[in-house]
Amino acid sequence: MREKKIFSIRKKLLIIFGTLITVAGVIQGSLLRYTLQQVLTARVNAHLIDKVNDIALFITSDINGDFSFLRGFMRNPAMKDPSVSFTEKTQIVRRDFGYADSLNFFNICDTKGNSYYADGTVTFVGDTDWYKSAVSGVSFITEPHISTATKKLEIILAVPLLDSDRKVVAVLGAGLEGTVICDTVSDIEIGKAGNCHILGSDGTTIAHKDTSIVEAQKNAMELAKTDRSLTSIANFQRQALSASSSGIGYYTYNGKKHIAAYTKMQDTGWTIIIAAPAEEFLAAIINLQKMVIIIGIIILAVTL
Structure with missing residues (x-):
């Protein structure tokens, strides 16, 4: 009877303390994980x-660097010379533009919306967003879109060309590959x-x-x-x-x-x-959680 009673008490103590240790470990580990997650998440954010x-x-x-590069062509005296046609101005800029041949297109537009190409072609672009923005004095870059002329994906950069009085006298447009x-x-x-x-x-x-x-x-x-x-x-x-x-x-x-x-x-x-x-970014939390579980198991085993 005495041996049976001692075994019963020992078993009860094991269950009680084991449960207490487990509950305490779970609560402590959860709080630690939550605190670390909040701190780490804030830092990652x-x-x-x-x-x-x-x-x-x-x-x-x-x-903006591309815009500045394009505006730099205005330093050429021919750009401000009214006796030089827009077609000639386009030809001059193309000669100075080292990689103009790699562009989808390159042109200079007058303030009436006419676009002049180096080969003498003239088209109307006055209804496009990029031209309207540039002719008002604000540089513009379009989102990639399918060109109606080339049927290719392109991005257009447009900058206003200003005279000495800061008045827009022309618009320079350059069409680049759409994935640039x-x-x-x-x-x-x-x-x-x-x-x-x-x-x-x-x-x-x-x-x-x-x-x-x-x-x-x-x-x-x-x-x-x-x-x-x-x-x-x-x-x-x-x-x-x-x-x-x-x-x-x-x-x-x-x-x-x-x-x-x-x-x-x-x-x-x-x-x-x-x-x-x-x-x-949150791998540290996962590693900590594994570590807490392992330590909790060890503490529980030693305590029991």
Whole structure:
């Protein structure tokens, strides 16, 4: 009877203390994981927002550099000489422009909307957004679009040519390959498997390291209407496009949860997004959770 009673008490003590240790370990581990997750998430969010803003400044600076390069042709005296025809001016600029032949087109427009090419061709472009902006004195870059003339994907850069009185006397337009901005974003690294991409005003992808996405002019929000697997990313992009300031969001793609930061480029209105699998940034939490479980098991075993 005495031996049976001692065994019963020992068994009860094992159950009681084992339960207490387990509950305490679970609570302590959960609190630790929650606290670390909050701290780490805040740091990751701040880091991603800083990075996406830096990228926006870099791309804006790159575009402004192209504008400055094109405006530099105005230093040629022929540009301000009214006796030189616009066709001749275009020919002069093309000779000075080392890689003009690699462009989709290159022209100089008068203030009436007529566009003059080096071969003597004249077309009317006065109804285009890029011309209207440049002739009003504001440089303009279009989103990638299919050219009605060449049937190719292109981006147009347009700058106003000013005289000594800062009056617009002509507009210089240059048509580039539509994937030219992809070269810039493809060099940007976000973690091991992340990427940087840019959305146009309607959500169409206008820059991505996978140029086929840009060439196909894919729009996740439109594709999600028939492809439910894109619903999560479409909702995130809708959030990014409607936001007036930088922010953080999450979406699931190919079965993986991604964390992403977004911001708008002030001059163009384009939305820059950087994204990467969340596990890349939150791996420390997963490792901590495993460590807490292992330590908890060891403590429970030693205590018992």
